[in-house]
Amino acid sequence: KAGVTQTPRYLIKTRGQQVTLSCSPISGHRSVSWYQQTPGQGLQFLFEYFSETQRNKGNFPGRFSGRQFSNSRSEMNVSTLELGDSALYLCASSLAGNNNHEKLFFGSGTQLSVL
Amino acid sequence: DQQVKQNSPSLSVQEGRISILNCDYTNSMFDYFLWYKKYPAEGPTFLISISSIKDKNEDGRFTVFLNKSAKHLSLHIVPSQPGDSAVYFCAASGQVSGTYKYIFGTGTRLKVLA
Numbered sequence: 582k583a584g585v586t587q588t589p590r591y592l593i594k595t596r597g598q599q600v601t602l603s604c605s606p607i608s609g610h611r612s613v614s615w616y617q618q619t620p621g622q623g624l625q626f627l628f629e630y631f632s633e634t635q636r637n638k639g640n641f642p643g644r645f646s647g648r649q650f651s652n653s654r655s656e657m658n659v660s661t662l663e664l665g666d667s668a669l670y671l672c673a674s675s676l677a678g679n680n681n682h683e684k685l686f687f688g689s690g691t692q693l694s695v696l
Numbered sequence: 697d698q699q700v701k702q703n704s705p706s707l708s709v710q711e712g713r714i715s716i717l718n719c720d721y722t723n724s725m726f727d728y729f730l731w732y733k734k735y736p737a738e739g740p741t742f743l744i745s746i747s748s749i750k751d752k753n754e755d756g757r758f759t760v761f762l763n764k765s766a767k768h769l770s771l772h773i774v775p776s777q778p779g780d781s782a783v784y785f786c787a788a789s790g791q792v793s794g795t796y797k798y799i800f801g802t803g804t805r806l807k808v809l810a
Contacts, residue, residue, distance in 0.1 A: 621705070623800050623803050624800035624803075637796065671739055684730060684742035685732075685740075685742070687740045688739050689738055689739050690739055
């Protein structure tokens with residue numbers, strides 16, 4: 582069974598640009614969550630999607646958005662990039678999420694550098 | 697407002713000794729707790745979990761202890777091995793103010809010295 586796949590692995594952008602990251606969950610998993618990892622901040626929750634609907638949202642500005650497709654694949658978009666957006670962006674999938682106390686399965690992440 | 701805290705950013709332990717990683721949480725509505733391990737250039741992987749109805753869960757060399765009154769959990773690794781060197785994240789989950797939350801701590805980097 583293939584794991585969670587994130588593309589691309591690395592991205593270099595300049596301030597003001599926008600970026601789209603992609604995540605393919607484990608087959609059969611319907612919940613996809615996105616996290617931002619920066620040194621000293623741990624894993625900060627961005628949002629969670631289930632059945633193409635955003636079910637939970639963290640405390641990030643509106644420049645961060647996402648969507649989920651009917652095949653459960655998800656994309657995350659960051660517009661008007663800032664230097665502080667440089668981070669590792671992790672996607673995680675689970676069967677149903679949302680109070681099922683499920684463990685999350687993470688992809689290897691996309692390392693975004695904003696210059 | 698960091699609801700899940702790991703106050704030790706790093707820890708070094710000799711091979712064969714016990715590693716103890718600590719985690720504190722602030723909200724008593726969390727009712728399920730998990731530990732994840734992360735190697736460089738990889739995503740975190742699930743290690744062990746514990747429900748709030750228990751105070752201990754053991755899986756091989758890994759044991760998680762939960763002290764609900766202190767809102768504190770710890771991960772014990774015995775004996776520690778060089779391959780355990782990684783960043784460890786604790787996570788707390790549960791219904792908080794009508795919304796399901798799954799919140800991670802800031803991580804502790806464990807180095808096991810051979």
